[in-house]
Structure formats: structure tokens, C-alpha cells
Amino acid sequence: MPVQLVAPDWSLLVPPLVVLGTILVLLAADLVLPRERQAGLTVVALLGLAVSLVSLLAIDWTAGASTFGGMYRADSFSLFVSLVALVAGILSILVSAGYVESGIEPGGMALAEYLSLLLFSVLGTMLVGAAGDLLMIFLGIEMSSLAVYALTAFARRRLTSIEGALKYFLLGAFATAIFLYGIAWVYGLTGSIMLDDIAGALRDIVQGDAPVEASLLLALLLLAVGLGFKVAAVPFHMWTPDAYQGAPTPVSAYMSVVPKVAGFAAMARVLVQGLSPLSEQWLLLIAILAFITMVYGNVVAIAQRDVKRMLGYSSIGHTGYMLAGLAAFTSLQPGDRSVGSMLFYLFAYAFMNIGAFGVVAWLQERGQGVDLEDFQGLAARSPLAAIAMTIFMLSLMGMPPLIGFYAKYYVILALIEAGLLWLAVAIVIMSAVSAFFYLRVVAVMYFNEPAGAWQPARTPLLGAGLAVMALGNLALGLFSGPVLDLAQRWALAFA
């Protein structure tokens, strides 16, 4: 096949390029500025992400343009993934501000490296969202993951941090291998790695009710397992609690959201865009994974005393809800809500979960630990922090009118429309179970007396971040319509 060299359309790449540029500025600054004068870099990183967020507006996403021979797509799906990744990135940096420079982690953390790694991961996630072929997806996921492995180990004098990172890395490498193996099979069977071409080829191969080739099934399952690891679906979730608990708290906040966004974006791209002709084969698998994942995550979270670990298991539970959104897929018609409800859930999840980890970090900066006992009497010590944590817990639980309620509501709606009533019922029951461990935090904050020493600290950026997220949970719940509209345009991208 003759290769045509066409000049890439760089204008479509402005948002990721802005992030890349910011990373380069951060790395250069790290070389020039001494460690103690780097505090302003947080603002630089925030500004970079904000500019990238604004630059999203400049691109016409409805046209579904692509460049680099179709590898990079600027469509409504990539717009939303970029939006979530950037917003989550900004919120995570607000949560990290102060924590990184403080002496909480033995030996301290290098701010410039920290920020640039975090931005690399955001960049990788944006690329997954915009990927037009399997190779881009693979590269994006790896860029996102590798940065997070390093971030997990960022408290390098604390053994649990290193242990979590090592487990995450080893298992991640294993899953990556499985995923790559799946890509190889797909390429072998369809002759292409472009998602649209794969879908086209599969439409010819899969016809009528005839049984599907075993080789195709194998390819499909390998891809699903590889991505299942990235989103921490049971039984590929084992790394999650250890990594969340071990990582520095702001990193836990970040890794509970953005790599998940990358994983789910990849799932949607691969399964819905590329393998939609095989949807009859993968829908049941996703539905069952969703069910086991939500049950396991929510039930085991009950037994946790360490709040970070509890949030780790709870995030497995939420993975289950998001998978359920994907399992509601019926067709690529614009009326289908499945992928949209999943995307909306991810957006909502950023505001709830980063907020919850943020309050943990806030306590740590005031000399507290991360156990349930450390939340005792928080309402008496700081009513505002307690209110914020209560909002996050209620939102994670799915209490109206907070955004967490609407996220679950839209997933349930999609499930009912797809006829998966049993999964919808499971979500409702699991929400009730989750009340047990979320409300326990609230109860401890309000009904117990404060105990232990308290070191006042000034954390303006973190405070502002928590306020933004707490109000966001409320406001975005009441005004969820526009965001949902945007998320529901996903089908235009895949059609």
C-alpha cells in the first residue's frame, strides 16, 4: 500500500500540546530553580491545565475530524474524556498543594517531578480518549499508568508506598501483556489496528446467528481482561487497596479517578467503537463483571478501618456501577444512553472521590492519621471540613440532590432501557450497603468527641479545592442537565 504523507492538522492537538508544553516548562524550571523556590510551580501546572481546558472550546468537536491518518480523533467522545481528565487533574493538584512540600511523607517529595508526572498521566488519558487505533490506546494507557506507578512510589522513604507501587507495577505489566496479546490477535484476525476498520471487518465476519470463531472470542476476552485491570474490576482488582493505601494521599485521590478515566475511555473505544459487532458476546461479560465488582467492593469496604483503604474498596464498587453503564449498551444510535451515563459517572466521580481523599489529606496536614478514629469530633474542630466530608460521603452514597445521585440515576435509567433490570436493582441494593461505611464516617465526625493532638495549619489552595468540590457536588447535581447533554453526544463520535 503506498503511503501518503499528509501534513497533520496540528490545530486539533492544541489541548494535549498545551499540557505537554506545561510539562516541559515544569521540567526546565526544575533544572533552573532550587528546591525551596519551586512553590510557584503548582500555579504554573494549574494554569497549564486551565489553558488546555479553555482551548477545548476552540475546536469544533462536532465535525469528528481526525489527523495523523486517523490515529488522533477530535470528536465529541474525546472532548468529554479530555474535559474529565483536565478537571480531575486540576482538582488533584489543588488537593496536592501543600501536601507535597509538607513534611508528612518522610524525606519530602520533589514538587516539579511530582507535577510533571501527574501532567504526563493526564496527557496520556487525553490521548486514550482521542485514540483512533489500538496502538494509540496502548500508548496512552501506558503513558498514563507509568506516571502513576512512579507517583505511587513518591513517598520513597515509606515502605508501604514502595510496596504499593511495586505491586501495582508488576500486576500492571502482567495485564499490559495480556492486553497487547489481545491486540495481536485482533490484528491477526482483522488485518487492522484502526478501530473503524476493525468494526468494518468484524461486520463481515460476524453474520447472523452463526457461532463466533473461538479465536475472535479469545481476542475479545484478552482485551477485556487487560482493560478490566486498568479500571480495577474484580477479579483483576487486587492491586487497588494496597496501592491506594500506600500512595501519598493526593496521589490516591488522583489515581482513583484519572487512570480509571483512561481505562473506561479505552473500554468504550475498543468494545463499543471497535468491537460493537461482537457486542452480544461482551455485553454479558461486562454485566457480570459489573455485578461481582460492585458487590465485592461494597461488601469488603465495610470491614476497613483505614479510610484510604475503605475509599479504595469503595472505588472498586464505583467501578462496578460504571461498568454497569457500559453493560447497558444496545446500539450506536443517538438515543442510547449507556456510554453517556458512564462518562457522566466518571465526571461526577472526580468531584466526589477527589474531595473525599482531599479531606483525608487536609487532616494529615493537621497531624492526624488516616484511620476512622482520626475523624472523631471533626465537626467540633472544623465544622466546614466536616460539612465538606459529609457532602462527599452522601454524594458517594448517592443521596439526592447531590451529583452522585444523578450519576447513579442515569446509569440505572440506561440499564432499565436496556432491559437489565436485575443489574439496576443490584445498584440500588449496593447503594444501601454502601451507606453503612460512608455514614460511619459522618457519624464519627459528628457524634464522637475529638481526641488526640491537633496542629493548626494553613492550606488555602486545598481549602479552596475542597470548597469547589463540595459546592460542585451540590450545584452540578442541581444543574446536571448540560453536562449530561454533553456526555450523551458520545454516539456521534462512534457512528
Place this chain on the structure above:
Amino acid sequence: MEWIADWLFIIPLAPLVAAAVNFLLGRWWIRDRAHWIAVPAVGISFLASIPAFLAVAQHHEPLSQHLYTWIPAGDFQVPVTLYVDQLTAVMLLVVTGVGFLVHLYSIGYMHGDPGYHRFFAYLPLFVFSMLMLVLASNFLVLFVFWEAVGLCSYLLIGFWFRRRSAADAAKKAFIVNRVGDFGFGVGVMLIFVTLGTLNYAEVFERVGTLSAGTVTAIALLLFTGAVGKSAQVPLFVWLPDAMEGPTPVSALIHAATMVTAGIFMVARAHPIFVASPTAMLVVAIVGALTAFIAATIAVTQYDIKRVVAYSTVSQLGYMAIALGTGAWIAAIFHLFTHAFFKALLFLGSGSVMHGLHDELDMRRMGGLKRYMPLTYWTFLIGAAANAGILPLAGFWSKDEIIVGAWVAGYPVIALIALAAAFFTSLYMFRAVFMTFHGEERFDREHLHPHDPSWTMSVPLVILAVGAAVAGFVGVPPEQGWFHHLLEPVFEGTEHHEVSLATTLTFGVVSTLVALAGLYAAAAAYVFRSVSPAAVAERLGPLYRLAHNKWYFDDIYQRFIVEPARASAVFLWRQIDVGVIDAAVNGVASLVVWTSQLWRRAQTGLVANYVLAIALGTVIIVGAYLVAGSSLFR
């Protein structure tokens, strides 16, 4: 004036912002300056309402502004759209106008209260909710803000929550309203189930497709909500107790605006009611009973605020009569004039209380005319307007309601309304004479009553002017400017022609009735030619019936509250502790046990984790290959 359509959002937004600011910053920073936020905000709302009113008054075209879609769920769309037609425009002026005056009055009245900032957070929040209620364009938004004004009412009745009676009154208002709201909620659901939409325009368009029984059910359920909110028989018992709240609250919420929400809602939903003659009849009868019962109770009360409160209940009854007899415009006209004179009467009573250190009992007042001339004259105008003395506002609107009932073919209801008008005049002037005339029965050693400061006087004067002249917008009867304004809203409803002779006859009769009430009050409390005690003695059981509020509270206590408490205790001791708690605890310990068990799977060893992934993969692939492929077939 069309430009206002894009700026409608200002009207509810301004008080909302004020409420938010005073909530968030009031306690720490704003404190005694809270009125600097709240009063201008409501003023802005009022100023923004004027062009909206003028726009719909001039062009007869409703305005609407779509804000956003609250619930976009397939066919179930709930848009938050601000909608202003002539009916809403009138309500906007009433709510923001009276609201502004009451805010102004509260500066002086609430001065020095430790909860000052809290008061000026709740009050604008109420104004916001009430504005959204009248601006709603579908039943769900209406319902949400229907509940929101109920919440504000609860918060403000119980404003002095450390006082037991205030906390109890707040709870009573909330619970009694719950009965009505339950019916209202079911009504809204029934609309959605049968018509598949909640937007006013679509609902009213499709009413014709429903069976007669369904329409009647919907109308009656909606009216149940109005019975609670607008204090009709038998749910009116909460409103007199609601006087435990600060007096400006009584004036704004429990006289001029919130309690008229039920009347507004029925007028808004008139296509549903018109479709059901049965429901209309029920509305008219309930209204007549309310007007009469409350008027008789008011004659026997000694607490000045309670007299005015029962008067409110009675006047709401008049409005319901108008609704039930199809005199839609008369109902809104009375709502409009009532807002002026009733707010005035409450603020006037507040002024009296202010001068007498929170004295409420009229038996310990008297002769205040000398000390508080401004309060006296304004209160007198309000009382005369309420009593329906020509040419004050209340005369025009009340007379129209009585005529309306007569020509619509309900002579009995018209006569009951006339009888109630006699009592209205009697209790109103009884209150005036007992408070301002006669001997000075208060403690002259320690109390030095005087007229209040300007922030409190100005609203009194403005409202008094309104109570005097507001009725002229509806003159001549049935043909006034107000009627032409509202005609487009009630287009297509049946209209009864009223002959000039009928109008004049009723004008004369109701004037005579009002003067009779005035004479009776004067005879008893000024000339002392009749002894009230002797009359009460003579009437015996009838007097006791009225004095004891027709025993409504006692009946509820005996037949609802006590049995409910007894069954609650039974359910708590036997069912709740014995069965439910045991079951819940059982499930909880089962889950915790499972959780502890599964948790052991997390060994912490990487090798085990890898094994889990590998096993998971093998199981999934194996299951698929066995079940789904051609390999094994």
C-alpha cells in the same frame, strides 16, 4: 418592555443571592447589617417585576425564559422555565411589593434580635421560593417550591425555637400541611400517569381526553393541597398557631402571600377544575364553610394577632368561594386587595405589640388612639377595608365574590358569605374599639406606647394607601381595568352576565350588612349599650362552640393525635424493636461477617494477586469457549 423576557431570572435570583450571602456570612461578619443585603435585593426583585408586569399588561402575550432542563430523562422532561402571564404578573407584584415593605418593616421590628441575620436569610429565601412558585411553568417545579415555601414557613414560625410554643406551632404547621401536600403530590403524580406530562400548557391542552372521574380525582387531590396551604376547613388549624412567629412573618407569609398559594394554584389549574363540576362544587362549599366558621371564631378571640389570623382564614374562604363558583377573576382580585389590608393589619398589630412590649391580649389594651395616632389611622383603614366598607379595597372584591356566587346559581353560598360578612365587620371593629378606644387597660406606670420609627411607619402608610384605593382597579364591577387585564388568562371559561340591578342591590345589601356589624361592635364596646358578656351568656352553647374554635383542635387531639401516638408506641415497642431491629441487625452482622471473610482473600502477596488475575482470565475464557463457540459443538 419585551427585553425583560431575557432578564426574568433577576426576579428570583436577587433574593436567593441575599439569602445565600446572609446564610454564609451572616453569623461571622454581617450580623446586624443583614438588612443591607436583604432589603435592596427584594427591592431589585420588585423593580424587575414592574417591566415584566407592564410587558404582559400591554401586549397580552405571556413571557417565558428557559433556564435549563432540570431532569432530562427521555420523554420525561422537566424544564425550569420562568413563565409570566397576567396572573403571574399580578402575583409577582404582590409578592415583591408586600415582600419589600415587610422587609423594610422588619429592620425596626427585629432590631436587636440575636437571630437578626438568620431572619434576613430566611425571609429572602421565602421570597425566592414564592417567586419560583408563581413563575413555574410545570407542576413539578410548582410542587418543589410549594414545599420550599412550606419549609420557610416552618423555619420562620419556629424562628424563636427556644420557646416551646413556637417550636410546637412550627411542627403543627408542618404536619398539618403534610396532609394537604400528600394529596397534592398524589394529584401531580396522577396527572403524570394519565397525561404523560407535567407542563402546564400540555396538561391543560389534554385535559379533555380524560374521563370525568379522573379529572374529578385530579382536581380534588390538587385542591387538598390548597386546603392545607390556604388554611381551609378542616385543615385551617395550623394558621392561628402560626402567629407564634415574628409579626412581619405573619404579615408576609401567613396573610399576603404563601397562604394564597393554594388559591393561585387552583386559579392556575382552572382548566382542570372547569372540567369537573363536582370538584368546583366541593371548592365552593369548603370555601363557604371556611369563611363562615373562621369569622365566627374571630369574634370570640382576645389575642389581637389571632383575630387577624382567623380573619385571614375567613378571607381565604371567600377566595375559595369565588374559585368554586367560577368567578376566577374575582378570586384573584380579592387575593390582590387582601394582600394590602391584611399585611397592613398584621403590621399594625405588630406596631401595637412593639409599643406595649409584646402584649397580645386586647383586654389589656384600650385607648391607644391617643398614643399611636399613625398606627390607629392605618389600622382603622385596614379594618374598614377588611370589613368591606365602601369605597375601600375590600368592599369591591368581596362584593364581587358574593354577586358571583349568586349569579352562578349558588344562592345559599351567597347568603352564607353575606352572613360571614356581618361577622367580619363585627370582629374587625371589635378589635379596633378594644385596642384603640375606651379606657386604658394597660400598665401605664411602665408602658409608654408610641408610634414606631420611620422604617416601620412607611410600610404602614403605603399599605394603608393601597388598602384604601387598590379596589379601584376593579371598578366598575366586572368591567374594571383588572378584569380586562386578567381576561386572557381565563379565556374560554364560562362567564355570567351581571345586570346593573343585581350589582347595585348587592352593593347596597353588603354595605348594610357591614354597617350592621360596625353598629353591633360600637354598641358593645363604645356606647356600652349591650354587654358582650351578657350576649355570650345568652348564646350559651353557640358562643362556646365559636370560642373553642368549633372544637377542631380537640377533635384532632382525641381522634387522630392520641390514637396515632398509641399505635406509634405499640409499633415502636413490639414491631420495631422486636422484629425490624432484629432483622436489620441480623443482616448487618451477616454482611460484616462476609466482609471479614472475603477480606482474607487480600493476602498482600503479589504472587497470589497474579494468580487471581490468571485464574480469572482462564475461567472467563473457558466459560466462553464452552458456552459460546463452535469449537465444542
